[in-house]
Amino acid sequence: MTKRRGPPAWADALVGLMVDADDRENVTGDLIEEYRESILPAVGMTRADLWYFRQAFGYVWDATVLWGALQAVAFLARATCDWFWPTHDFSLRASISTCTGVAIGLSVGLWSGWRTASLRAGAFAGLTSSAIAAIMSIAGLALMFAAFHDPATRAAIDGSGGLSECLELPVLLIVPNTALGLVGAVPGKLLRKRLQLRIRE
Amino acid sequence: MAAILGAFEQAVLLAVIRLGDEAYGRAVLKDVQARHRQGVAAGAVHSTLERLQSKGLLSSRLGPGTVVRAGRARRYYRVRPEGVRALDDARRAIDQLWRGLRWPPQHEKGFA
Numbered sequence: 001m002t003k004r005r006g007p008p009a010w011a012d013a014l015v016g017l018m019v020d021a022d023d024r025e026n027v028t029g030d031l032i033e034e035y036r037e038s039i040l041p042a043v044g045m046t047r048a049d050l051w052y053f054r055q056a057f058g059y060v061w062d063a064t065v066l067w068g069a070l071q072a073v074a075f076l077a078r079a080t081c082d083w084f085w086p087t088h089d090f091s092l093r094a095s096i097s098t099c100t101g102v103a104i105g106l107s108v109g110l111w112s113g114w115r116t117a118s119l120r121a122g123a124f125a126g127l128t129s130s131a132i133a134a135i136m137s138i139a140g141l142a143l144m145f146a147a148f149h150d151p152a153t154r155a156a157i158d159g160s161g162g163l164s165e166c167l168e169l170p171v172l173l174i175v176p177n178t179a180l181g182l183v184g185a186v187p188g189k190l191l192r193k194r195l196q197l198r199i200r201e
Numbered sequence: 202m203a204a205i206l207g208a209f210e211q212a213v214l215l216a217v218i219r220l221g222d223e224a225y226g227r228a229v230l231k232d233v234q235a236r237h238r239q240g241v242a243a244g245a246v247h248s249t250l251e252r253l254q255s256k257g258l259l260s261s262r263l264g265p266g267t268v269v270r271a272g273r274a275r276r277y278y279r280v281r282p283e284g285v286r287a288l289d290d291a292r293r294a295i296d297q298l299w300r301g302l303r304w305p306p307q308h309e310k311g312f313a
Contacts (some may be wrong), residue, residue: 029274058243
């Protein structure tokens with residue numbers, strides 16, 4: 001069996017997926033060079049691979065954490081309304097929060113498609129940002145519930161679908177947000193291509 | 202005067218100046234790790250280089266790849282005159298903060 005001299009191919013592809021299309025080659029090249037020249041000889045393959053995963057995770061985190069935070073803020077804002085200003089007619093709130101969620105999901109894809117010129121990057125950014133949003137939302141809900149669990153608030157929570165629905169929803173949103181990321185990446189990628197064509201002309 | 206550069210941006214710009222014709226991503230990373238912060242991530246350096254370039258403080262060109270990089274191109278950076286001015290402003294701002302200060306500070310009697 002031939003001994004591998006570079007980082008795992010999937011981790012290399014992951015970094016390539018998350019960086020600007022114009023910087024893809026030089027960024028992944030810098031990482032491979034550092035891996036081969038400095039990290040691998042110093043610490044061996046297992047720890048060198050761990051180093052590479054950490055770097056790859058950093059690129060994914062940098063590209064998606066703000067979108068994830070935005071999604072979490074939107075989700076927690078809706079939960080705050082339902083918990084502290086109870087209502088029987090949720091249709092207006094549902095419309096606003098759905099439109100906001102869809103707009104953010106499409107924007108994640110649009111931005112990623114524009115930046116990376118890749119549809120897969122849009123889907124992956126949608127997946128990752130909504131996973132980050134799920135963790136932040138669940139943590140936020142837990143803190144809110146720990147601070148406010150008086151009978152009136154509990155009744156409002158039950159009236160809006162219950163705590164378990166609140167905790168499940170951010171996780172259930174990961175799949176639609178991945179699809180929205182993919183859809184949003186289509187115009188993002190097209191816009192970038194069109195602008196590059198115009199610059200060349 | 203433009204916004205004052207952060208400490209990390211200054212470290213990256215100074216590394217680019219120090220490295221001269223050899224200022225590409227990995228070399229800048231090594232320089233920043235050696236002089237500023239040991240555990241700095243490659244992503245932090247790359248995103249800072251990208252940001253400084255979009256601010257017009259750096260220019261770049263692609264160079265040929267090497268075998269050790271799996272043939273992938275290097276991007277070489279150079280500080281533009283705007284970058285030199287921004288570093289100058291940052292240095293002047295720090296000097297201004299320190300001017301007239303007796304160092305180390307004298308402890309006044311009566312304070313714990």
